[in-house]
Amino acid sequence: MAGLNPFEIVQRQIDDCAEIINLDCNVHSIIRVPRRELHVSIPVRMDDGSIKVFQGFRVQHNDALGPTKGGIRFHPDETIDTVRALASWMSFKCSLLNLPLGGGKGGVICNPKEMSQGELERLSRGYIDSIFQFIGPEKDIPAPDVYTNPQVMGWMMDEYSKIAGKNQFGVITGKPLVIGGSIGRGDATARGALYTIREAAEELGIDLKNASIAIQGYGNAGYYMAYLLSKFYGSNIVAVSDSKGGIYNKNGLDPQEVFEHKCNCGSVIEFPGSEPISNEDILELEVDILCPSALENVITEKNSSNIKAKIVAELANGPTTPEADEVLYDNNVHILPDFLCNAGGVTVSYFEMVQNFYMYYWSEEEVYSQLDRKMTSAYHEVLNTSKEFNVNMRQAAYIVSIRRIAEAMRCRGWV
Secondary structure, three states: OOOOOOHHHHHHHHHHHHHHHHOHHHHHHOOOOOEEEEEEEEEEEOOOOOOEEEEEEEEEOOOOOOEEEEEEEEEOOOOOHHHHHHHHHHHHHHHOOOOEEEEEEEEEOOHHOOOOHHHHHHHHHHHHHHHHHOOOOOOOEEEEOOOHEEEEEHHHHHHHHHHHHHOOOOOOOOOHHHHHHOOOOOOHHHHHHHHHHHHHHHHOOOOHHHHHEEEEEOOOHHHHHHHHHHHOOEEEEEEEOOEEEEEEEEOOOOOOHHHHHHHOOOOOOOOOOEEOHHHHHHHHOOOOOEEEOOOOOOOOOOOHHHHOEEEOOOOOOOOOHHHHHHHHHOOOOOOOOOEEEHHHHHHHHHHHHHHHHHHHOOOOHEEEEEEEEHHHHHHHHHHHHHHOOOOOOHHHHHHHHHHHHHHHHHHHOHH
């Protein structure tokens, strides 16, 4: 929603947690702001021969636990405050999953849908040229995010390696498998969410086989979420949406058929046998599990009292405002907060780093087994903290995460 600054929301959430646990004021003041940020101008030769200058960012929020880690977004509406917010969430996400990493994020203001492959490659390499001294396998490790993909990561890794004068597979994660990528990275975000949903459903006594699911956002994470819930549990996917609108069928939608329809037609809308539904209305359906998987700030004070789902699994970053959190908690809606629910991506990215460092690559079974262990452990740590402090799941996740970062800062002598 317009007018809601994501970085200000993060700071409010940090302040809320600090008050609950009586956080040391020095720790509090440090984690409210990023430690470093870089703004760059990237000149790119376009296909028509002209030079276009793109604005880019890289933000490193906190590296007390280890080198920073976080995606790179190519988006026409990218802002520095969005990147700051996402870098902060990455710090808390890595800490929550007990990874030896801090939080970073990057972005370039561009519209990749209007650019050729050649222009995208030149932009990707130019971005790395601009931030080369700021990143590295033991400094800051980027990954794919909105409108970037394994191919973009491959170009970036290659550019960094050329400048360094040696192969540096570990500088970037989310790469193609043939150049140091990890099995399981493609569906890692959704698969990690699946494990937390499984645990939450058991906690609430929900049978996933008979559960109804609505998914706002049918991109990579949303599609895999629908596919995995349907494949492993036979859950009933009743509604999905994308930027152009949504579809609904109370008897269920076939995730793979909907995905193929979107690939062929550019959207999920007008899928045969479905009824149209808006992105707003899909949030208010009477379902067991709602998965906001697209934009930030879609569940607000205005519509939160209309949310009927028993579980809200946040695959998107920042889909729920602080005011809405309070309403949902009072209404006994079980939230799986973003930096817990969608942490599968960075966790498998960490596994990719580990594999790059010792040049040995895991099987699919090992990747998924380790991911399950990490996600399940984090879920129960958050759940137990929620019960201990009598707070909502997001507040509990912040408590677990910030305590760990604070301890690292104290051990290092920062405070």
